[in-house]
Amino acid sequence: MLKLLSSFSRCSISKTFSNKLHTSNQLNFQYTPVLFAEPLKKKRKMDPAVIKAREDRRRKKLEKQIRRLEKNSRQLKPIDDLETPLTLIDQKEQRARKLPAISEKEQEYRALLLKKWSKYRNEENLKDLKILDRMVSAQTKALDELxxxxxxxxxxxxxxxxxxxxxxxxxxxxxxxIENYSFVDGDYIDTTKVYEGEVVEPKK
Structure with a gap:
C-alpha cells in the first residue's frame, strides 16, 4: 500500500496536448515565431579596375553637369517684350504702310509748327521755374523771420x-x-518658360 502511494506521489499532472497523466517531470517547452532567416551573402570581391572605372564615370558626369551650369550662368535670361517675334519679322512687308508723299509746302508748314511749339513749351517751362523760385525764396524768408x-x-x-x-x-x-456682380473663377495655367540652368522655386 505504501509503495502504491509513493508511486502516485511522484505523479504530476501537466497540461499537454493529450491531457494524460504521466510520471515524468515537466519540460515546459516554448517556441518562437518562424523568422525565415537566411545566412548572409558572402561579399564578392570586385576588381579594382571596375571600381575605378565606376568612380571615373561618376566624376565625369558631375564635371559635365558643373560645366553646363557654369556655361548657362553667363547667359542672361531673354526678355520676350524686347525681342521681336519671328512671325512679325516675316510679315514686315505685309504690315508696312504705304503713306502718301508729303508736298514741300506741307513739310515747311510742319517744320514751322514744330518750332513754334518748341518755343511755346520753353517759355512755359521758364515761367514754371520762376514761380517755383519765388515760392522757395518766400518760404525761406518766412522761416528765417519765424x-x-x-x-x-x-x-x-x-x-x-x-x-x-x-x-x-x-x-x-x-x-x-456693377452691383452684385458674381465673378467667374477660371483656370490658371502657368506658361512661364523655364530656361536651361534656371533654378525654379517650388510653388507654395
Whole structure:
C-alpha cells in the first residue's frame, strides 16, 4: 500500500496536448515565431579596375553637369517684350504702310509748327521755374523771420505733416461698378518658360 502511494506521489499532472497523466517531470517547452532567416551573402570581391572605372564615370558626369551650369550662368535670361517675334519679322512687308508723299509746302508748314511749339513749351517751362523760385525764396524768408522770433515755433514749422503722408485718393474708375456682380473663377495655367540652368522655386 505504501509503495502504491509513493508511486502516485511522484505523479504530476501537466497540461499537454493529450491531457494524460504521466510520471515524468515537466519540460515546459516554448517556441518562437518562424523568422525565415537566411545566412548572409558572402561579399564578392570586385576588381579594382571596375571600381575605378565606376568612380571615373561618376566624376565625369558631375564635371559635365558643373560645366553646363557654369556655361548657362553667363547667359542672361531673354526678355520676350524686347525681342521681336519671328512671325512679325516675316510679315514686315505685309504690315508696312504705304503713306502718301508729303508736298514741300506741307513739310515747311510742319517744320514751322514744330518750332513754334518748341518755343511755346520753353517759355512755359521758364515761367514754371520762376514761380517755383519765388515760392522757395518766400518760404525761406518766412522761416528765417519765424526763427528770429521763436526757435520752438521754427522747429515745429519744419517738421513733416504726418496727416498728409498716407494719402488715399479714390479717382474715377475706367468703368462703373456693377452691383452684385458674381465673378467667374477660371483656370490658371502657368506658361512661364523655364530656361536651361534656371533654378525654379517650388510653388507654395
Amino acid at each position: 526763427r528770429f522770433e521763436s526757435e520752438e515755433l521754427y522747429q515745429q514749422a519744419i517738421q513733416h505733416d504726418i496727416e498728409l503722408i498716407p494719402i488715399h485718393i479714390n479717382g474715377p474708375m475706367a468703368s462703373p461698378k
